[in-house]
Amino acid sequence: MTDTEAFVRSIQRPTLLVNESICRNNIERMSALAQRSGITFRPHFKTHQSASIGTWFRENGVFSITVSSLTMARYFAGHHWKDITVAFPVNLREINEINTLAEKIQLNLLADHPVVIKTLAGQLKHETGIFIEVDTGSHRTGVNWENTDMIDALLETIGKSGILRFRGFLSHTGNIYSASSKNEIIRLHRTATDRMNFLKERYLGSFPDLILSLGDTPSFSLTDTVRNIDEMRPGNFVFYDLMQQQLGACSYEDIAVAVACPVVASYPERNELVVYGGAIHFSKEHLIQEKQKIYGLAVRFTENKWVPLEPAAPLTALSQEHGILHMDNRQIAAFQPGDLIYILPVHSCLTANLMGKYLTTTGKELDHMNGSYEPFHL
Amino acid sequence: MTDTEAFVRSIQRPTLLVNESICRNNIERMSALAQRSGITFRPHFKTHQSASIGTWFRENGVFSITVSSLTMARYFAGHHWKDITVAFPVNLREINEINTLAEKIQLNLLADHPVVIKTLAGQLKHETGIFIEVDTGSHRTGVNWENTDMIDALLETIGKSGILRFRGFLSHTGNIYSASSKNEIIRLHRTATDRMNFLKERYLGSFPDLILSLGDTPSFSLTDTVRNIDEMRPGNFVFYDLMQQQLGACSYEDIAVAVACPVVASYPERNELVVYGGAIHFSKEHLIQEKQKIYGLAVRFTENKWVPLEPAAPLTALSQEHGILHMDNRQIAAFQPGDLIYILPVHSCLTANLMGKYLTTTGKELDHMNGSYEPFHL
Numbered sequence: 001m002t003d004t005e006a007f008v009r010s011i012q013r014p015t016l017l018v019n020e021s022i023c024r025n026n027i028e029r030m031s032a033l034a035q036r037s038g039i040t041f042r043p044h045f046k047t048h049q050s051a052s053i054g055t056w057f058r059e060n061g062v063f064s065i066t067v068s069s070l071t072m073a074r075y076f077a078g079h080h081w082k083d084i085t086v087a088f089p090v091n092l093r094e095i096n097e098i099n100t101l102a103e104k105i106q107l108n109l110l111a112d113h114p115v116v117i118k119t120l121a122g123q124l125k126h127e128t129g130i131f132i133e134v135d136t137g138s139h140r141t142g143v144n145w146e147n148t149d150m151i152d153a154l155l156e157t158i159g160k161s162g163i164l165r166f167r168g169f170l171s172h173t174g175n176i177y178s179a180s181s182k183n184e185i186i187r188l189h190r191t192a193t194d195r196m197n198f199l200k201e202r203y204l205g206s207f208p209d210l211i212l213s214l215g216d217t218p219s220f221s222l223t224d225t226v227r228n229i230d231e232m233r234p235g236n237f238v239f240y241d242l243m244q245q246q247l248g249a250c251s252y253e254d255i256a257v258a259v260a261c262p263v264v265a266s267y268p269e270r271n272e273l274v275v276y277g278g279a280i281h282f283s284k285e286h287l288i289q290e291k292q293k294i295y296g297l298a299v300r301f302t303e304n305k306w307v308p309l310e311p312a313a314p315l316t317a318l319s320q321e322h323g324i325l326h327m328d329n330r331q332i333a334a335f336q337p338g339d340l341i342y343i344l345p346v347h348s349c350l351t352a353n354l355m356g357k358y359l360t361t362t363g364k365e366l367d368h369m370n371g372s373y374e375p376f377h378l
Numbered sequence: 379m380t381d382t383e384a385f386v387r388s389i390q391r392p393t394l395l396v397n398e399s400i401c402r403n404n405i406e407r408m409s410a411l412a413q414r415s416g417i418t419f420r421p422h423f424k425t426h427q428s429a430s431i432g433t434w435f436r437e438n439g440v441f442s443i444t445v446s447s448l449t450m451a452r453y454f455a456g457h458h459w460k461d462i463t464v465a466f467p468v469n470l471r472e473i474n475e476i477n478t479l480a481e482k483i484q485l486n487l488l489a490d491h492p493v494v495i496k497t498l499a500g501q502l503k504h505e506t507g508i509f510i511e512v513d514t515g516s517h518r519t520g521v522n523w524e525n526t527d528m529i530d531a532l533l534e535t536i537g538k539s540g541i542l543r544f545r546g547f548l549s550h551t552g553n554i555y556s557a558s559s560k561n562e563i564i565r566l567h568r569t570a571t572d573r574m575n576f577l578k579e580r581y582l583g584s585f586p587d588l589i590l591s592l593g594d595t596p597s598f599s600l601t602d603t604v605r606n607i608d609e610m611r612p613g614n615f616v617f618y619d620l621m622q623q624q625l626g627a628c629s630y631e632d633i634a635v636a637v638a639c640p641v642v643a644s645y646p647e648r649n650e651l652v653v654y655g656g657a658i659h660f661s662k663e664h665l666i667q668e669k670q671k672i673y674g675l676a677v678r679f680t681e682n683k684w685v686p687l688e689p690a691a692p693l694t695a696l697s698q699e700h701g702i703l704h705m706d707n708r709q710i711a712a713f714q715p716g717d718l719i720y721i722l723p724v725h726s727c728l729t730a731n732l733m734g735k736y737l738t739t740t741g742k743e744l745d746h747m748n749g750s751y752e753p754f755h756l
Contacts, residue, residue, distance in 0.1 A: 012471045013449070046698055068699045069654075071391070088699055089642040091654045092716030093390045113643055116715050140700060141643050141652055174697070264467040265491055265519050274519055276447075276469045280731045284662040319552070320424055320727055321446045321466055322518060337494050338470035349698055353658045354732070 004303070007363030008260070011340060014277040015260045016355035018366060022305065023238060023256035024056055030220065030237050031060040037226040042066050042085060044215060044235025047349045050358065051079040052366040053238065066215065066233045070097045075369045077105050084108070087170065087215065087233065089133065089141050090116050095123050102126040108167055112143045117154055121161030130158055131170035131213065134199065136192035138174035145171075145195040148202065155203070168211035168230070169199050176216050182248045189219035193228045218249035241348035242297055246287055253305045257358075258342040259296070259351065261323060263335045273313075273332050275341055278321040282343070283350035292316060296343040298325055301361070306344060315343055382681070385741030386638070389718060392655040393638045394733035396744060400683065401616060401634035402434055408598065408615050409438040415604040420444050420463060422593060422613025425727045428736065429457040430744040431616065444593065444611045448475045453747045455483050462486070465548065465593065465611065467511065467519050468494050473501050480504040486545055490521045495532055499539035508536055509548035509591065512577065514570035516552035523549075523573040526580065533581070546589035546608070547577050554594050560626045567597035571606045596627035619726035620675055624665055631683045635736075636720040637674070637729065639701060641713045651691075651710050653719060655701040660721070661728035662696060670694060674721040676703055679739070684722060693721055 027043075034041030043057060046068040054076065057065070064083040067073050073084045074097065085108040090098070098120075101107050108129035111117050120128070132154055135142035143150050158164045173192045179185045196212045203210060215233030221244070226232055239257045240250040261277030277296075286293045296315035299306035309331060317324040323343070335341065345351035352358070356371035405421075412419030421435060424446040432454065435443075442461040445451050451462045452475065463486040468476070476498075479485050486507035489495050498506070510532055513520035521528050536542045551570045557563045574590045581588060593611030599622070604610055617635045618628040639655030655674075664671045674693035677684035687709060695702040701721070713719065723729035730736070734749035 012475070013447075013469070069391075088654070089652065089715070091391070091640045091642050093640045093718075097390070113715050116642075119716065139645075139648065140695075140697065140702070141645075262469045262471045264469050264494075267517075267519075270517065274467065276466070279661065279663070279728055283657065284664075284728070285657070286662075317518075319518065320731070324518070337467070337491050338497065340471075350657055350662070353698070 003362045007359070007361075008301075008340060010363070011260050013262070014281045014355075016352060016358050017258050017260055017342070018053075018239075018358045018360050019256050019305070020360045020362075020364075022254065023053065026237050026240065026254060026256060027056055027060055030234060031062065033220060033223070033226065034232055039226055039229060040064065040211075040231040042213070042231050042233050043238070044068070044087065044233050045076060046072065047235045048238050048352060049075070049369040050366055051076070054079060054081065066235070070094050070101065072369060073101055073107065075372065077101060082106060085129075085131070085170075085213070085233075086110060087172065089113070090120065092116060092119050095119075098128070099125045102128045110170060111154070112141060114153060114157065117157045117161075117164070121157060121164060124161075124163045127163055127165055129167040130164045131167050134169045134171045134196060136171045136173065136195040137188065138172060140172065140174050142171060145199060151199070151203075155206075166207055166210065168207075168213060169196055170213040171196060171215070173214060173216040173219065176218050177243075177247070179218070179247065182222055185218050185222055185247070185249075197228055217244060218247050221249040236349060239348040239352070241351075242287060242294075242344055242346045243285070246289070252299075252308055252344070255306060255344055257348050257352070258299060258301070258306050258344050259355070260340050260342055263339045263341055264337055266332050266335060266337070268329045268332045271326055271329060271332070273325045273327045273335055273341070275323045275325060275343070276321060277323040277343060279318045280320055281351065281354055282315070282318060282323065282345055283347060283354055284318060285347035285350050287346050289314065294346070296323070296345055298327070299342050299344055301342045306342060381740045385737070385739075386679075386718060388741070389638050391640070392659045392733075394730060394736050395636050395638055395720070396431075396617075396736045396738050397634050397683070398738045398740075398742075400632065401431065404615050404618065404632060404634060405434055405438055408612060409440065411598060411601070411604065412610055417604055417607060418442065418589075418609040420591070420609050420611050421616070422446070422465065422611050423454060424450065425613045426616050426730060427453070427747040428744055429454070432457060432459065444613070448472045448479065450747060451479055451485065453750065455479055460484060463507075463509070463548075463591075463611075464488060465550065467491070468498065470494060470497050473497075476506070477503045480506045488548060489532070490519060492531060492535065495535045495539075495542070499535060499542060502539075502541045505541055505543055507545040508542045509545050512547045512549045512574060514549045514551065514573040515566065516550060518550065518552050520549060523577060529577070529581075533584075544585055544588065546585075546591060547574055548591040549574060549593070551592060551594040551597060554596050555621075555625070557596070557625065560600055563596050563600055563625070563627075575606055595622060596625050599627040614727060617726040617730070619729075620665060620672075620722050620724045621663070624667070630677075630686060630722070633684060633722055635726050635730070636677060636679070636684050636722050637733070638718050638720055641715055641717045641719055643715060644710050644713060646707045646710045649704055649707060649710070651703045651705045651713055651719070653701045653703060653721070654699060655721060656699040657696045658698055659729065659732055660693070660696060660701065660723055661725060661732055663725035663728050665724050667692065672724070674701070674723055676705070677720050677722055679720045684720060
């Protein structure tokens with residue numbers, strides 16, 4: 001019996017498995033892209049939220065990271081990360097936390113609102129980096145890239161503050177997730193970098209050190225060289241998932257996580273296998289495939305990769321703890337209650353956030369911030 | 379400054395608030411319904427997953443409960459609950475956990491599969507109650523109510539086991555959640571009770587103590603007296619939510635929870651206010667209202683209830699940490715970054731599961747199983 005076989009036998013409940021070699025390959029590939037392109041790699045850690053997986057990045061020469069909350073910044077600061085950008089609009093109610101962190105590490109914040117910059121200027125106690133968030137087309141947050149009046153005003157307040165250090169312009173290209181082809185992803189990425197470079201040209205004279213920082217996984221997964229930006233912040237690539245596969249950003253072989261779910265019931269009369277694994281494990285994020293909502297996809301577990309069942313067995317419904325797989329009857333006959341089945345998640349960030357810890361496919365435990373019961377020490 | 383005002387000022391991050399008086403009223407109303415109907419009230423605790431809120435049930439004379447996992451059973455057993463039904467198909471991989479619990483408390487399990495019953499018969503060490511789950515129309519799990527051949531076979535194995543004690547027939551009327559009117563809910567509930575009574579008549583001679591146990595919140599919220607069943611297992615009513623409100627099972631005034639979210643950005647040019655409060659706080663459960671997906675609804679916080687903003691300000695998009703409220707420009711002008719806004723969740727079970735703890739509107743902390751860092755002691 002291999003280590004993996006012995007470990008699999010011990011699984012009792014829905015368990016988030018990480019294939020370490022796929023995950024490390026994903027990290028190496030993205031690190032190499034940044035290095036080859038001569039730009040800074042500041043990966044977004046909101047996907048894995050794991051100090052253990054963070055060390056795999058450090059082994060690839062990564063020392064600057066992105067997170068999406070101050071809580072996450074505190075967690076990683078407590079695990080020896082000293083250069084952290086919080087890529088989420090500043091929450092002024094956490095000003096004390098900001099001051100605590102900014103004293104210990106190089107903290108970079110994100111703002112697009114005059115009230116936020118003014119309040120920070122008045123209440124910060126330690127020098128803090130600040131990015132102006134720019135909306136290059138995703139329309140979630142950020143100053144519209146053409147609104148240079150607003151950018152001028154924000155830069156003036158930053159300049160006068162004496163405590164905020166302007167780092168540059170940051171954008172999240174979330175609109176790429178609505179793209180319907182690889183070409184469209186590449187086109188949207190170019191549009192975003194062009195818009196950011198319009199700002200760089202305009203402001204570089206006054207701020208010769210300003211950088212352009214851009215984030216999203218699909219566009220960096222589809223290019224051999226990154227041009228015209230200074231820093232890249234992809235996150236999801238560490239695991240990938242079905243959403244990225246559907247976008248064309250990865251293949252099934254690149255997906256590093258799957259949820260091992262105990263089979264609890266089967267209904268061949270309606271082509272359904274029921275597993276212990278529901279909305280509190282996968283999240284209710286879904287994709288539309290062939291006009292049907294899907295929440296996951298059943299795979300076989302091989303030594304080196306997950307292989308989708310043939311014909312495809314999608315997770316078509318979720319209750320709080322129940323997952324319902326639509327499955328061919330011959331496949332159903334191969335499973336008994338008590339067996340395990342492996343399911344790829346639609347959105348690995350949300351699944352990892354719910355599961356709160358990982359096991360590698362050889363049974364090694366990896367932490368996740370949500371499962372860390374000890375307070376974070378700085 | 380009232381206690382509530384002082385407490386609200388201290389909120390830094392997305393916080394799940396419970397209005398204790400609304401919640402206690404919901405519990406009292408449902409307890410009174412069971413008492414008036416002369417049936418057992420075995421509330422489902424998967425919604426709140428809270429030992430603290432559990433005590434409010436105990437004050438209403440509730441001593442038997444329902445949960446949806448063995449983990450939850452262990453948690454509540456560790457908080458002095460001695461009679462617990464796990465209303466989820468038995469997961470045979472947890473047989474050791476089942477034996478540990480069955481030694482300490484009155485544990486009732488749920489099965490519909492011959493392999494499960496046979497395996498339990500062979501591996502249980504202590505007498506355990508068993509319900510046969512019946513599918514009365516929801517087609518999630520359970521033996522079809524007409525499949526008496528299967529029920530006969532299951533009962534025979536149960537009878538021979540010497541360790542499984544047959545408790546009766548249990549059904550979850552999940553199909554009620556697809557109903558389009560109150561009348562349809564009542565009609566589906568009647569159909570389910572009729573189908574269960576067909577089984578009761580057939581098997582009562584052999585099992586004079588068998589009970590009929592039925593669960594769901596909407597049908598018990600819309601009736602003055604429950605007829606023709608022996609036990610009711612509603613769960614969501616403890617908090618209610620927008621999904622229940624849309625079904626007609628409650629009014630906004632009955633909703634006991636809201637998420638307090640810091641405002642972080644505003645875009646009046648596209649009628650959007652952005653809050654710290656995303657998919658990892660609300661879950662991605664949505665409703666369709668006026669052809670639009672909604673993930674929550676902004677409310678005002680008054681002493682005794684939440685009142686929806688006028689015009690309605692729905693949460694129309696969620697990222698991992700961002701929530702986007704669609705909002706009238708005059709309303710947007712009333713909020714600055716750093717203010718708090720209150721948002722009713724679409725599905726309170728999933729929101730509570732993600733948040734992992736509660737604060738009452740006067741600042742008292744209430745536990746949730748997911749935030750319990752100590753191991754559960756039995």
